[in-house]
Amino acid sequence: MTDHTIARPGSGSSAGSAAVPVAGPAAARPVVPPGTHRGAGIGEVRLDGGFWGRLQETNGRATLRHCLDWMERLGWVANFDRVAAGTTGGERPGWQFSDSEVYKLLEALAWEHGRTGDPxxxxxxxxxxxxxxxxxxxxGYLNTCFGHAGQPGRYTDLSSGHELYCTGHLLQAAVARLRTVGEDRLVAVARRAADHVCREFGEGAREELCGHPEIELGLAELGRALGEPRYTEQARLFVERRGRGTLRPIALLGPAYFQDDVPVREADAWRGHAVRALYLAAGAADVAVDTLDDDLLAAVERQWTRSVERRTYLTGGMGSRHQDEGFGDDWELPPDRAYCETCAGVASVMVSWRLFLATGEVRYADLMERTLHNVVATSPRTDGRAFFYANPLQQRVAGADVLPDAVNPRAEGGVRAPWFDVSCCPTNVARTLASWHTYAASVDGDTVTLLQYAAADLSLTLDAGGEVGLRVRTQYPLDGTVRVEVTAAPDRPVTLRLRVPHWADGATVAVATVAVATVAGAAPGAVPGSPPAPVAPGWAEVRRVLVPGDVVTLVLPTAPRFTWPDPRVDAVRGSVAVERGPLVLCLESGDLPDGFAMEDVRIDPATPPRPADDGAVARAFVVGPPDHRPGRPPFGPDPAPPAARAELEARFVPYHRWAERGASTMRVFVPTA
Amino acid sequence: MTDHTIARPGSGSSAGSAAVPVAGPAAARPVVPPGTHRGAGIGEVRLDGGFWGRLQETNGRATLRHCLDWMERLGWVANFDRVAAGTTGGERPGWQFSDSEVYKLLEALAWEHGRTGDPxxxxxxxxxxxxxxxxxxxxGYLNTCFGHAGQPGRYTDLSSGHELYCTGHLLQAAVARLRTVGEDRLVAVARRAADHVCREFGEGAREELCGHPEIELGLAELGRALGEPRYTEQARLFVERRGRGTLRPIALLGPAYFQDDVPVREADAWRGHAVRALYLAAGAADVAVDTLDDDLLAAVERQWTRSVERRTYLTGGMGSRHQDEGFGDDWELPPDRAYCETCAGVASVMVSWRLFLATGEVRYADLMERTLHNVVATSPRTDGRAFFYANPLQQRVAGADVLPDAVNPRAEGGVRAPWFDVSCCPTNVARTLASWHTYAASVDGDTVTLLQYAAADLSLTLDAGGEVGLRVRTQYPLDGTVRVEVTAAPDRPVTLRLRVPHWADGATVAVATVAVATVAGAAPGAVPGSPPAPVAPGWAEVRRVLVPGDVVTLVLPTAPRFTWPDPRVDAVRGSVAVERGPLVLCLESGDLPDGFAMEDVRIDPATPPRPADDGAVARAFVVGPPDHRPGRPPFGPDPAPPAARAELEARFVPYHRWAERGASTMRVFVPTA
Incomplete structure (x- = not known):
């Protein structure tokens, strides 16, 4: 854990420090804390097909409309009409938090419009x-579940009511609007809602908080975007109030469920409901950055470190328990009962993004890559019209088919569903994909950093003025070659940085140019224009006067590789996973020969996996079945492993596409022979 | 799976077949289906100290009063007074099923009085x-939560209301009373309640069922005890109605939660809420036996077989998931998130008992031994005033202290608690311990069988008349020598059978007598009165004219032994447990040297464990800590196990007493070196 001192406004490198409203697609970005880095504006990067481009295109073409149709059909949008018409009553469709789905869709639509200009x-x-x-x-109060005829009164159920949670999402939607078209009706609505919250919950007023963090995030983002310190202050109050046991407990869940057990700045790890924990951390990071609170930022970094090192799945997924949709204890990472809610993946990306911007540390961008490829990208079906809510790493029983027109009552089930009873994930995926490219690059002074790799055209405005144009061409993630061609550059030295992921041992970088350059991180003797030079995980840096036509080529090794669990992760002891580049792979039952059960496959760890199609092939054996003693629990005196009865070429496929060829059993970690 | 044909009344061996009320302590037993065996009457066995005698004595002296005091304090008993006084209202203390705790306490008191005669x-x-x-x-309607002023109407919430569930426990309490003192006021109340249920829910009336099975059991038992076929028929109707998806689903739980997904006679395994599944199975077994329904009995046996072989813990515990307190998929047996509710252990014993009585198969008695010693006996603290609700096989974080006067809101936590918000377990333990000794022996014709071993004096009435008196002396379970002295016997040949548990490879039996005897199951050449002869797991039988003074000595090997998981149980792969006799042992953090973490212990599987005190010692190593890469999830490219840094004598203690010397971390399965 490194301690960071937050850059003070005017103290140096960042031009993102001033909390000044910015409008127009070029300047827009999800969050722009006044740290050392700023993320790409929504108009600064344009994806050009490829893995993320296709996901983003499908999202815009199919998912946004899909979400709207479902919410119209279920009456979640009409709930607003009923409030407007004064026709509310005791019966109201949807959970108490359904308003937030409408707001998340608004946010997604704002980004989509900002990205494409689509009228x-x-x-x-x-x-x-x-x-x-x-x-x-x-x-200014705005909620369709409380406070109107036939409904419970405003703020009568702060533990479970989700009123401020919904408002937080409204504010985030307004921020997206503000940063793509500027002030408009949605922003005005959000202002009034935020003002109402400040009046109701300010110091000396109702000193309470919401059971589901999110208002912190919304207020901080809106405060930053509008330059309104009252909102930031209210966000700070909510962050500070939590962890003091003031929320009324929910049924059998303790105060850790909504992080009301330990004050934010005292906690060492994330615990309880994962989405709540992560939204809170994101909000706390925003508050820390905007209020120059080094102690609070250090707390969030400390929690990130411990939770990533001990409570995070290979996929980047977070949440080990179904019961409370929550984190487990350290090392409690069961693959089969992994919850790894899609929304927790989205929220984890939000937290890591804020910490990267605040600190510039590569590990945050590394985790974003892992989570984006293996949680966020896993959720939507290829057609963008069905989703995973939970993302387990092992499926023991093939899922039942989900009816295309049915609301799935369950967050789990082994098949993607078009909609859920609690349907937070589809709209969260939608807003994340619509703005995905803004996570791909950042700017810090005269340094431009490529954080995530995708075929894209970039035009990044440097803090001191001038523009760096880049054309990125790559088949990433399946192929690790990333070709970056300079298309525009100012007439002064700038730094181009490329992230070398932590898994990329053996990466190389080559610079094709006639000019003098320095490749930091490259081995001695690496001459620009010369053959590729090794570069260690971290950053590959090129500093020089860039000239259009210069080409930097990063080659990341994407041969399949075995990955082993830390020995303290009990649940997958004696098992191995296969990764390829940033992708976690998995074994699906449909790829096994007939008559071979998933539970009988054993990987030969002595034979390295080799690439195949979009996945890998590993040498394996089929064993057993074991000699089970009838009528006894499955434990006995015999330590001998079951004998191999056949050899097998085990085909691994990308985890993010599992169950798309039909319901299947699946595992990421497979026992070794 | 063996199919059994249920013995028809009058068809042969059993005298327990007639559904005739029997009264008086000598005849009393929890259930007496008209199968081939009958369990011991409450007055036929008297424990004399020892493991179970002490538990039973503490139960009578402390637990019964403890339960009553808590229910008085919380107003659960006063709920009845308020109904009687007509002063009910919207506010009512306790969950909707709190009446059942009062009934289970009544049942326990009935057995306790029957056992001791204590006024x-x-x-x-x-x-x-x-x-x-x-x-x-x-x-005849009797419920304190529904149907009175200010309360929801009768049977308006069959899915969650637990009205019939409560009634079922009332009927079981009446059966205990009926079988210890005969007809009384409690029996009269139960009759009226049962008549009411038959009128309301009979064929052509309200053809519905209760979300929590139990009424089936209560009606069948009461029908059998009173010879009232209407009750048995109503039980049958409830059993047949289930599994057809007619119960309104509860929130996010599907119909499997209350076994309403598949009809009872079609299901292959237990699923959903474990206590519900097991109470239903017990009720179905009773109905099958009483209605001579071989198909239904075969279904329950089939479910038992599959569920025991694939969904049951080493302790006998059932329930792999916290979320729905339910069974998991096949092989889903996580040690850390094992739920293994104490009540599910009680219910499992009830099911196995019925199946043993109906079929005579030893495997049912074997599982009862496992579950009684490692689940039921684990729950109560030595003083009988605190209990485990969940019984995990691994505790990663030491529990927090439970305040002696507080209601524990959680079913989990790593420490025994005096009472719970949902407090089903204490009274379930109480009624089981009060009648434990009736499970210790059975009678079938002229065969007397010792099923569970404890220091006891028995006086068993044979079906055809005559009495067999036995004095059992043993330090079981720690010591495997069971000395059975004949104290009374009729003047004709009888068979004395002793169960040889499935784990008891190397058992011997010796008969000290001057008369001729046959030891079935003993090796050829085993001569009565000669040195001990080997006997295989199953039954050791002595058939002869028993003479007072005859001594049969069974020696079961109780040296500690390693036990290995079936390779399909992923969650404990590469780990080993230590058992001793019927006891599962465990490693507790308090027994590790300072500075050694539980997660770093590795057992040397090549060195057999040796006995020590009441547990065992195994050779072990302390390894690591592993080389964890900072800022990454706990998975990496290094397959090498962490190196041993110290050797350790790992002390294993009985699992049933864990956390009694203070909060601790614990594990039953420990990784091997």
Whole structure:
């Protein structure tokens, strides 16, 4: 754990420090804390097909409409109409947090419009905004589940009611709007809602908090985007109030469920409901950065470190328990009962992104890559119309088919479902994919950093002015060659940095140019324009006067590799996983020969896996079945492993596409022979 | 799986077949289906100290009063008074099933009085009965949560309301009373309640069922005890109605939660909420036996076989998931998140007992031994005033102290608690311990079988008349020598059978007598009175004219032994457990040298464990800590196990007493070196 001192505004390198509203697609970005780095604006990067480009395109074409259709069908949008019309009553469709799904869709639509300029997305957004705005009470309160005729009173159930949680998502949607088109009706609605929250929950007023963190995040982002310190201060109050046991417990769940057990700045690890823990951490990071609170930032970094090192799956997934959708104890990482909620993956990316921007540490971008490829990308079906909610690493029983028109009552099940009873994940995927490319690069002074690799055209504005244009061409993640061609550059030395992921032992970088350059991190003797030079995980840096036509080629090794669990992770002891580049692979039952059971496969760890199609092949054996003693629990005096009865070429496929060829059993970690 | 044809009444060997009320301690037993065997009457066996005698004595002296005090304090008993007084309202202490705790305590008091003749227990029972009886409506309906002023209407929430569940426990309490003192006020109350249920839920009436099985069991037992076929028929109707998806689902739980997914006679394994699944199975077994339904009995046996072989822990514990307190998939047996609810252990014993009585198969008695010693005996603290609810096989974080006066909101936590918010386990332990000795022996024709070993004096009435008196002396379970002295016997040949548990490879039996005897199962050449002869797991039989003074000595090997998981049990791969006799042992952090972490212990599997005190010592190493890469999830490219840095004598103690010397971390399965 490194301690960081947050860069003070005006103290040096960052131009992102001033909390000044910025508008227009080029400047827009999900969050822009005044740290040492700023993320790419939504107009600064344009994906050009490839892995993420296709996901983003499908999201825009199919998922946004899919989400809207389901919410119309279920009456979640009409809930706003009923409030506006004064026709609420005791019966209201949807959970108490369904408003937030509408807001997350608004955020996704705002990014989508900012990204593409598509007037259709803008029209949908404006129409939805009108319906939302019409439901806002004169004093700024806005919620369709509380406070109106036939409903419980405002803020009568802060533990479970999710009112402030919903408001937080409204504010995030407004920030997306603000950063793509500037002030508009949605921003005005959000301002009134935020002002209402500050009046109701400010110091000396109702000193309470919401059971589900999110308002912290929304207030901090909106405060930063509008330059409104009252919102930041209110976010800070909510962060500080938590962890003091003031929330009324929910049924059998203790205060850790909503992080009300230990104050944020005293906690060492994330615990309880994973999405809550991570939204809170993201909000705390925003508050820390905006209030120059080094102690609070250090607390979030400390929690990240311990939780990543001990409570995070190979996929980057977080959440080991179904019961409370929560983190488990250290080393408690069961593959079969992994919850790894998609929303927790989204939230983890949000936290790591903030910590990267604040500290510039590569490990945060590394975890984002892992989580984006293996949790976020795993959730949506290729057609963008069905989703995983939970993302286990082992499926023992093939899922039952989900009816295409049915609301899935369960967060689990081994097949992607079009919609859920609790349907937080689809809209969370939608807003993340719509803005994915803004995570791909960052700017810090005269340094441009490529953080995530995808075929893209970039045009990044440097803090001191001037523009760096880059054309990235790659088949990443399946192929590790990333070709970066300079298309524009100022007439002064700049630094181009490329992230070398932690798994990329044996990476090389080559610079094709006639000019003088320095490749930091490259081995001695690496001459620009010369053959590829080794570069260690971390950063590959090129500092020089860039000239259009210069090409930097990073080659990351994407041969399949075995990955072993830390011996303290009991649940997958004696098993091995196969990774390829940033992708976690898995074994699916459909790829096993007939008559071979998943539970009888053993990997030969002495034979390295080799690439095949989009995955890998590993040498394996089929064993057993074991000599089970009838009528006894499955434990006995015989230590001998079952004998091999056949050899097998075990085909591993990308985990993010599992169960797409039909319901299957699956495992990421496979026992070794 | 063996199919059994249920013995028809009058068809042969059993005298337990007639559904005739029997009264008086000597005849009393928890259930007496008309199968081939009958369990011991409560007055036929008297424990004399030892492992179970002490548990039973503490139960009678401390636990019964403890339960009553808590239920008085929390108002669960006063709920009956309020119904009687007509002062019910919207606010009612306790969950909707709290009446059942009062009934289970009544059952325990009935057995305790039957066992000891203690007038104190009888007075408590009669006083409680009066308060319960006063709350019964004129038509027989009896429930303190529904159907009265300010309460929801009768049977308006069959999925979650537990009304029939509570009634089932009332009927079981009445059966205990009926079989210890005969007809009384409690039995009369139960009759009226059962009649009410038959009227309300009979064929052509309200053809529904209760979300929590138990009424099936209560009706079948009461029907059998009173010779009332209407009750048996109503039990049958409830069994047949289940599994057809008619119960309204509870929140995010599917129909498998309450076994409403597959009809009972079609299901292959237990699934969903474990206690529900097992109470249902027990009720179905009773119905099968009483209605001579071989198909239904075969279904229950089939479910037992698959569930024991694939979904049961080494301790006999059942329930792999916290989320729904339920069974997991096949082979899903995580040690750390094992739920293994104490009540599921009690219920499992109830099911196995019924199947043993119906079939005579030793495997059922074997599982009862495992579950009784390692689940039921694990729950109560030595003083009988605190309990485990969940019984995990691994505790990663030492529990927090439970305040002696606090209601524990959680079913888990690593320490025994005096009472729970949902407090089903203490009274379930109480009724089981009070009647434990009735499980110790059975009678079939002229065969007397010792099923469970404990220091005891037995006087068993044979079906055809005559009495066999036995004095059993043993230090079981720590010592495997069981000395059985004949104290009385009829003047004709009888068979004395002793169970040889499945784990007891190397057992011997010796008969000291001057008369001719046959030791079936003994090696050829084993001569009565000669040195001990080997006997295989199953039954050791002595058939002869027994003479007072004859001594049969069974020696079961109780040297500690390693036990290995079936290779399909992923969660404990590469780990080994230590057992001793019927006891599962465990490693507790308090027994590790300072500075050694539980997660770093590795057992040397090449060195057999040796006995020590009440447990065992195994050779072990302390390894690591592993070379964890900072800032990454706990998975990496290094397959090398961490190096040993010290040798250790690992002390294993009985699992059933873990956490009694203070909160600790614990594990049953320990990785091997």
């Amino acid at each position: 259709g997305a803008n029209e949908l957004l404006e129409a939805l905004t009108e319906r939302v705005a019409a439901a806002q009470d004169p004093d | 104190g227990a009888n007075e408590l029972l009669e006083a409680l009965t009066e308060r319960v009886a006063a709350a019964q409506d004129p038509d």
